[in-house]
Amino acid sequence: MSRFIEFQGGDVEAYLRSQEEKDLLRFITCGSVDDGKSTLIGRLLYEAKMLFEDQLSALEADSKRVGTQGGALDFALLVDGLSAEREQGITIDVAYRAFTTDKRKFIVADTPGHEQYTRNMATGASTADLAIILIDARKGVLTQTRRHSFIATLLGIKNIVVAVNKMDLMEYRRDVFEAIEADYRAFAKNLGLEDFTCIPLSALKGDNVIDPSEIMTWYHGPTLMAHLEGVPVGRESTDGAFRLPVQWVNRPNQAFRGFSGNVVSGIVKPGDEIRAVPSGRTSKVERIVTHDGDLTEAIAGQAVTLTLEDEIDISRGDVICAATSPLTVADKFETRILWMDDEEMLPGRPYLIKVGSLTIPGTFEAPKYKVNVNTLEHVAAKTLSLNEIGIVNIDLDRGIPFAPYGENRHLGSFIVIDRFSNNTVGMGLINFALRRASNIHWQAMDVHKASRAAKAGQKPTILWFTGLSGSGKSTIANMVEKRLHAAGHMTYLLDGDNVRHGLNKDLGFTDADRVENIRRVAEVSKLMVDAGLLVLVSFISPFRSERLMARELVGQGEFVEIFVDTPLAVAETRDVKGLYAKARRGEIKNFTGIDSDYEVPEKPELRLDTTKMSPEEAAQAIITHLTRSGRLTPDIPVIDPPGFQ
Missing domain, CATH: 2.40.30.10 (Translation factors)
Known part of the structure; x- marks a missing residue:
């Protein structure tokens, strides 16, 4: 126990200063379910004397309540803070704990073992310098062992510790440990992971956690704590040039304008030349400002505010770089x-x-x-x-x-x-x-959208018809185009069925294919708007995200969403193709309204209730809207039909 800090009086300021000067190691524990991750962290906290007396009393009481063998402390209860975790005996969310030894400060993340919580494990790994991959000595290398090892290396963690836990349940046998180590090494080789440390231990009994095991005398490597205290800290950038992403433009008054953020690589000093990216503007660092006063230099990991000699435009999200090495x-x-x-x-x-x-x-x-x-x-x-x-x-x-x-x-x-x-x-x-x-650029054209639209006497617009199959979209769109064409306007109608015969004939009806179907049609519609046309698009387009994507491809006021609102029961009665009947019998999969969702438009420009208006009246409502909104020359009669909203 003498290795850990026990401050009992003395120079308080000197003690606090010594704590600030220690480096920090962030690490995670991960592995499969019930490998002992929480128990291991609880053991580390207990041995590091990071528990208050009331916490220790609560741990003793909880251990008795869950009935641990021989009345021993259940160290996992120190970390499994959620009631669901205690009830199920598993870890669900990432639990962060901090502790200190006389050599280093630590922040450890206990991450879930269940596959469904892999995302939680990745969250914990994203800021870690080291990963402890726990393996149950009884089970060996499992699927989650491989998954977590892959994610750890994917996220750039170079320091990997393979902790073969529960050796006490395998009679501390050397052959068990060496077989697991060989199995993991064969897998790790495929990951490109050549250098890792493998330690046999028992988190419950304490073997090789803090002190060397008195039983596993055949193991001559470091204990887990000795390794954690000695491993190099940090996952610094391999690019040593100075970079500071701007999180905040600090402007408390007219006399001060600084750019705040964390230095993520390199060193910066007053007088250094910098370049703001993406603008490319250059200047020199005037001051490095912190709450405790100005600094003579700032290094990676420090949060600072830079002031510059020149007034250049820098915004949140820009990156201040060394002038000679911009991003x-x-x-x-x-x-x-x-x-x-x-x-x-x-x-x-x-x-x-x-x-x-x-x-x-x-x-x-x-x-x-x-x-x-x-x-x-x-x-x-x-x-x-x-x-x-x-x-x-x-x-x-x-x-x-x-x-x-x-x-x-x-x-x-x-x-x-x-x-x-x-x-x-x-x-x-x-x-x-x-x-x-970097190789593809927009080519400027002398004949542009405005000149094409002016010649046609119209404002180019996408008229996006959406609704269930059988709602009447194509019928109404066809009527609208006939009236526009008769009045001399330039139009084109894109129909869902027609497009699937050519442009989109390679697509099916899964959600992914539906999204790609709409993406392609939206891009074609954008080109037609650029050509100055009134584009009528008649597609079920069941998802709001894709309708929003189509809207955002064109300029403000160049998109009109028309919701052809027809109840499912009514649409089925108009089922001239027999599609609903086939979908009900299970012959067609992913059919909108049956086994695939339709997301109703929230704020369409036009809602046409086809139970209250005929197709002719719906078409007239659209013509009226186009004329009143200035998209057409007023040479088509303006009539408000019944049921028009």
Whole structure:
């Protein structure tokens, strides 16, 4: 016990100063269910004397209540804080605990073992310097052992400790330990993980946790604590150049303007030349400001505010770099994605991508492949499901300053957010920018959208008809186009069935294929709007995300959502193709309204209740809206039909 701090009086300031000067190791414990992760952390906290007397009393009482063998302390109860965790005997959420020894400070994350909580494990691993992979000596290397090892290496953790736990239940046998070590080493070789430390221990009994085991005398390596105290700290960037992502433009008054953030790599000093990315503007550092006063230099890991000699435009999300080594800017990347949501990733669907302090829209392409974490085999995939990992290209709405994750984890990682639920649904790591991000540019044209539209006497617009199959979308759209054409307007009608005969004939009716179907049609519609046309799009388009994506492709006021509102029962009575009947019999899968959802528009420009108005009246309502909103020359009669909203 003498190795741990027991402060009992003396120079308080000197003691506190000594604590501040210690370095910090962040590590995680992970592995399969019931490998003893919580017990191991509880043992470390207990041995480090980080428990108050009331905590120790509560632990003793809880241990008696759960009936531990021989009245021993159940150290897992120190970490499993949720009632559900205690009831089930498992870890559900990530639990963070801090403790200190006389050599180092520690923050440990106890992560879940269940496969369904793999996303929680990845969250804990994202900030860790070291990972302890626990293996139950009775079970050996399991699926979750491989999964967690893969995620740890994927996230760039270089220091791996394989802790073979519960050796007491295997009579502390050397052959058991060596067989597990050999099995893990064979798997780790495929990961490119050559250097790791393997330690036999018993978290419950304390063998090789703090002090060397008196029984496993055949083991001559370090104890777990000795290794944790001696391992090098930090996952610094391999790019040593100075980088500071701007989190906040600090402007308390007119006399001060600074740029606040954490230094993520390199060193900066007053007088250093810097370049702001993406603007490319340059200046020199005037001051390095902190709450405790100005610094003569700032290094990676420090939170500071920089003031500059020149007034240049820098915003939240920009990165201040060394002038001689600025970051690259790109908007298209190859990435590694861990999907963390129950609903699968849908290529082509717009998501929000949060990179540092920036949040911008982006879309994924279909995965190049996903990884079987058991065999590391590359498997063909059209999408990613919960806990799956794949290589996916991503397209952002605008360029961002970045570094590959292997060079700088702060500038090469991001999270994926659902635009409607605001849930975090995935995390990603940037491999590299795609060449087309810098090789493809918009070509300026002398004949543009405004000149084409003026000649046609109309404001180019997408008229997006959405509703259930059989609602009357195509019938109404066809009537509208006939009236517009007769009045001399330039139009084109894109119909769902017609497009699937050509442009989208390779797509099926899964959610992923439906998203891609709408994405392609939306892009074609955008080109037709640029040509100055009135584009009528008649598609079920069941998902709000894709309708929003289509709207955002064109300018303000160039999209009219028309909800052809027909109850399912009414739509079925108009089932001239017999599709609903087939879907009811199970002959057609993923049919909207039957076994696939239709998300009703929340605020369409037009809602047409076809139980109260005829197709002719609905068509007239659309013409009236187009005329009154200034999209047409007023040469078509304006009539408000019954049932029009």
